[in-house]
Structures are given as C-alpha cells and as structure tokens.
Amino acid sequence: MELRHLRYFVAVAEELHFRRAAERLHIAQPPLSQQIQALEEEIGAQLLVRSKRSVNLTDAGKLFLQRARRILAEASLASDEARRAANGEIGELFVGYTASIPLTPLLPRILSEYREHCPTVTVHLQEMFTPDQFNALRNNDLDVGFVRYNDPDKQVDGLRLRLLHNDPLVMALPIKHPLAKSSRVTLAQFANERFIAYPEAAGADLGVLIRRLCNWAGFTPKVEQEAAEAVTQIGLVAAGLGVTVMPSPMACIAMDRVCYIPLADEGAFHSMYLVTRHTTPKPLLARFLSCVDTAVAHTL
Secondary structure, eight states, X not given: OOHHHHHHHHHHXXXXXXXXXXXXXXXXXXXXXXXXXXXXXXXXXXXXXXXXXXXXXXXXXXXXXXXXXXXXXXXXXXXXHHHHHHTTSSEEEEEEEOTTGGGSSHHHHXXXXXXXXXXXXXXXXXXXXXXXXXXXXXTTSOSEEEEEOOOTTSOOTTEEEEEEEEEEEEEEEETTSTTTTOSOBOGGGGTTSEEEEOOGGGTOHHHHHHHHHHHHTTOOOEEEEEOSSHHHHHHHHHTTSOBEEEEGGGGGSOOTTEEEEEBOSTTOEEEEEEEEESSOOOHHHHHHHHHHHHHHHHHO
C-alpha cells in the first residue's frame, strides 16, 4: 500500500464521484477506478459501494477514511519537519559558554538574533570551563562553544577557533585597599598581596593567564583562597580575603565593598573565541553561525 493509494481513496470518498475525484487528482478516471479496486483487494474489504448513479462508503470504508486522513496528515507533517530540519529551522542546538561571556553584549545579541530567526529551535545552554568545552565538542556533546582562550598560537586538535573580541582585565580590590582610588594599576604592585584564584584542577583558562601575567611581572601569586566561581571570588574580595583578576565584563557585578581597577600590563586582556569542530556545519549550526556574523558586525 502506498500513500498515493490513500490519497486516491480519500479523494473518491470525499467527492463520492469518480470523475470529480479524477479531475481533482489530475489523473484519468479508469486508472483511478483500477487503483481503488487494487486497494480493496489488498485490504480484503470493500470500501465503496458503486452504482451507475452514486458512490457510497461502506462501514469499513468510513473507518478506513478516518485512518487514511490521519496517515496522510502525519506523512505531510513528517515531510514538512524533515524539510525544515534540512534547512536548519527546527531541532536542538547545544551551546557552551564560560562564566563571564553572558555579561558581554555579544552573546545576548547572538542568542536574540538566533531566536528571532529560528524560534522553533531548542537551544540548550551550558556553562563550562574552556577545556571542558573542548572535550564536549570532540565528543559531540556540544555543537558550538564560546570560550576564553589566550593561546592563539597553540593548536586545538580537531577544533576551529575564531577570535570574537578581547576584554581588558581588571583588578578586583576591597574598597578600602590603598590602591582602590587608582585609575590604573599593574600586577607588580600586588606582588606581596594575597590572591583569590581558580583551583588549578578546574582548568580555567583565566587562572592560567593570571599566573602567566604575574610571572611576566616578576612574581608568583600567593594564593590565599581558591574558588571555582567568579562571583564567589568577588565575594571573597569583598570580605577582605585578598584580590583577584577578572575580565572587565565581570565589573558589572556590583558589591558595596569591591572596586574594579583596569590593569595596565601588556597582554592584560582575555580573549573570547567561538569554537566549533573542523567539519562542515550542519544546517542548524550554519544558521547559528550566520547569526554570530550578524551580531559581531553590529557589536564591534
């Protein structure tokens, strides 16, 4: 049994007239009659009662008509969904990001742009450290990631990195710190300070960058406390337990006992990259990347 047989039957059942049904289907009447007879033989039941003046449905035909309509509707829906999926209009997209990126103008703009163009796509957002995003992309658990990364010369196997922009770094200080009223500071001024840092085991790229910048400034930071969440680190600064370095977007987190001072050191910025696999993107991702291009053009 083919879908065309169901379409033929539904047309005859709705018109109750073979000639009108044939005209509706744009086929000749004799082949239509033959197809309906073949359908009845395949089913093993009479669906229509024919006479010279009328065509009527049998009880079996009435039941079959209900099912046939539902099957055709489901087939049409399946075709439509497949076509929309092929065009990247429906489906699921898995997006990773690091903590400070939603505080920048770019990611909200990208997601808003994508939602406007692909409202029926389900976007799954997951906050992850940069190394975890790399692994998730390789394992096909993510489609795209927004990462903080400061090793542009270091290749990441199997992944493609695209620089989106650089965020200056700021020093988060207790409001009563002697340098709290400075317009700019350098890391060397904090060589004897207690630092609040990411645990090394977390693999946070910012933690690696801060240690590198401190080494360039001539010292190894004295880590007083460790915290895996940026907001927790800022809270510990507010408590007077030390200082920490943050990307400038984090400065929007206002706490009464914390201030943010720009760092003047060379290389004191944290880069945001878009990361994808080294493969041709599926339509769903291709539409998302197009929205990235639009958002970047409007943000920069």
